[in-house]
Amino acid sequence: MKTIVTGRRVAVALALLALIALPYAVKETYYVNVASQILFYAIFALGISVLVGYAGLVSLGHAGLFGVASYVVAYLLAAGYGHTVAILAALAVGLVVTAGFAALALRASGISFIMITLALGEILWGLAYRWISITNGDNGINVTARPSPFGLSLESARGFYVATLVVFLFAIAATAIFVRSPFGASLCGTRDQPRRMNALGYHVWLIRFWAFMFSGLLTALAGILFVYYNKFISPQALALTASAEGLLMVISGGAGSLLGPVVGAALVVIVKNVVSAYVVRWNFMLGAIFVAIVILMPEGLVPGVARLARAAWRAGRPTKAAAAAEPAS
């Protein structure tokens, strides 16, 4: 047990070092930017994963929550407010909209929950598209400058990557603490046996509500990074396809595992950005990869690889039973 724990710590430390060293080791700005994208999409996927993996609630409206935070930043910056106001307001509005989402969607579960989140996401997309006086419609809103927190300019690819990494580390640490806490255990309980949890004294609705709020917070953080990264926001970011893409990141990487959404985000971003340079029909390739994952590792890449590694580990050394069955010579 001890060795496993220290082994995990070493792996975490190595991963951390690699993440910090990446913008200095990789010279091409392009790849640093891809890494930034992976990180903020990973935050988005973590947000979805809290609901899909731990609460058992599948949302198809998270791009709406993501986009709201982006639009608030872009709108307030265009209106002449500072970055601090814009970011704090984006988080606040993001959480308020999330609360509204949760209050409406949590009246149901299962398929109905999916349909309600889908409808709410479409409403937000419709607002972005049609409420032209605020959102500038299809033309979107430009953001002229990135902020410079603590004197670190985010205008460079490396600066932006570092800031994104800090937010990402906060997000994954918060999620790790959250899922191992008593509240996380309560949440998983409501996923597996909601009726039983109610009889055991749990307020199932309230537990799901707070989980939704945490998911919304992560999603808003990702949305803020997204708008600063692109320096532009348009209704496309709120479209159903964006929600579905986030969900696919979670499912392909492995819902209910901490690293799954991160790996899923990396997969989608890399295929979209890097592979698309070589393969014209990259969408087809992404689809094929998803089909392969669903067939070979229905639980997702991270839990699937862990399962295969365990099986290989067991096959590699004789088990007690096998050793006992061996005839004594």
Added chain:
Amino acid sequence: MTALEVRGLCKAFGGLRVTTGVDLKVEPGERRLLIGPNGAGKTTLFNLITGELAPDSGAVTLFGRDITFLPCRSRAHLGLARTYQIITLFSHDTILHNVMLALLGVSPLRFNPLIALRRATQLTAQGHDALARVGLGHIAERPLAQTSYGERRRVEIAMALAQNPKVLLLDEPFAGLSIDERQDVRKLLAAIPRDVTIVMIEHDMDVALDLADRITLLHFGAVIVEGSRAEVVADPRTREVYLGE
């Protein structure tokens, strides 16, 4: 004061009247056995008492407090716990984790997102205690999926006991158990202190009868016979609807 009182409780599913004016009075510390043929409305009565179903009319009081319109979850906090006839446990988790969830349900810790559950040492110790009580202390860390049916029955009981209930509802605690397991569970139930009031649904009269102080016979959603063990067994209506000739 009466521990659990049910007055004129009615429940219908569409045209099917499952509970038709049930009255029940259980004194503190009493062991009450609830018997009746299949479809008599025994489990429905439990569901009405715990609040998993809402009654059409009638009232439920727990130690004098009217809980008829209290949500199910709040009744657990008032000291009402139950086990299920159809085992509903958390199959992905360990035995200990199942009991921990029962403990968390009545602990304010359940809303704490900041500490690690593993470090809730007091709660873990309580979980081990509850498992030791039902004789599962040695396999606390075993995943539930790898346990036998008899062990799961005992996990159900451990979860209910872990909540430190005042009134405990047991829905067929002997169902599906082997003869040896029955004796183990019988001893376990007999060892529950008298500050816990127990209402038990059970078909196996051999093991259940000597646990009971009083017996209530339900038939078509109504109480047909009620009285001491000897009275109910001797009553001709019991023979007619339940025991057979």
